[in-house]
Amino acid sequence: MGLRERKKRATRAALAEAAVRLAAEHGVDNVTVEAISEAADVSPRTFFNYFDSRDDAFVTIDAEVGTRIREAVLAAPPSLDPLTAVHRAFADELADVERRHEVWNLRAEVLKQAPHLMVRSLGAHLEDELGLARAIAQRLDPGSPEPERPGLYPRLLAAVAGTAVRISIEHWSAGGATVPFLAVFERVFTHLAAGLPAPPPDDR
Amino acid sequence: MGLRERKKRATRAALAEAAVRLAAEHGVDNVTVEAISEAADVSPRTFFNYFDSRDDAFVTIDAEVGTRIREAVLAAPPSLDPLTAVHRAFADELADVERRHEVWNLRAEVLKQAPHLMVRSLGAHLEDELGLARAIAQRLDPGSPEPERPGLYPRLLAAVAGTAVRISIEHWSAGGATVPFLAVFERVFTHLAAGLPAPPPDDR
């Protein structure tokens, strides 16, 4: 990886981090593009070379996560049912939520203050949803190529998986991270696999 | 309902409709607040009295829908399992998706052109999610009052229900509305109730 590429990544990361730190300190609405740019040592114009909007700086995440999950879903043993395959793919990816949980918490704090950013954040994940649905469809039907328009079931499973991630993080975070994150994630998929029946009083 | 309230509704509706129509004609990015306001016969400043942002005009929907769904969930016969209770509440509310499907399609067309608006649209629904989760929690535990912070299961069920609505509409709309919407909706809940197992080849 050449110097140019490294610099680009560094710049983007510096902008994103500056945005989150400034927001955590002064409140989201009191952070201007100018301030973010200054903290990252670039011109305001450069900010917009990296992000389409101010809000994107708080929200945009690693684009490769989606790719890895899709590949994991396709690579899982054929004997696994789809829900479990998706479950494991996400679990592997989320294993280090706790390790980097300082950064996550900082960002979560910011998003909590600004619901519209939370919305955007979900949207970022949503982009991957269609790709995941395609991967699921191909897994169900290994002979044919990946369909451009997945059927109802693959779409539903992909969407529900994304929802599961979100709810797990929200619930885990709301509880103050007092239990292992993956434990929450397991409970969620247990509910889903059972068809969402009313749980016993001690499991709500 | 007094004159004031009626006028407010009319103004809001006029702004929202003007926004969607102008966007459908000229493209989302070529519609300014000024143009929307002019089409709705109010001042640009008034626009911002009704919507927090330009984009909200394309996205915001009837705020009472959420209330009706919550009430329906609470009023459903206690013998119904939670998933079914939620299912029925939404189904009743969505019964006229097809009747008003001209407006929906117009809006859907606009949102398709502008992914970031799609994201916002989802967010609008998301706001209701917490309220629904509370209602579900109370339904599960009729004795106690509605909890401020619902547990994992109510949150999950509320979120999954919202996802089910979205996927149903997307899939139905992508298929050109060639089948009854509620039929799609039923299939989705059948998948969910079964725990999302791999469906037979003819049901994907």
Add this chain to the structure above:
DNA sequence: ATGAAAAAATGCAGAGAATGCAAAATCTTT
């Protein structure tokens, strides 16, 4: 009806977001 109170609409001024374009600075390749 009518006048006082409440709510909504408006105009205006101004900060900030976002984009296009051309010039300058920086990195890559040979």
Add this chain to the structure above:
DNA sequence: AAAGATTTTGCATTCTCTGCATTTTTTCAT
């Protein structure tokens, strides 16, 4: 080191959004 490609930057401009003071409209009590 020089040519070429890419990135950064400054500048001008349009549009979004907010606060505040003023005017208009609706409501309510008399």
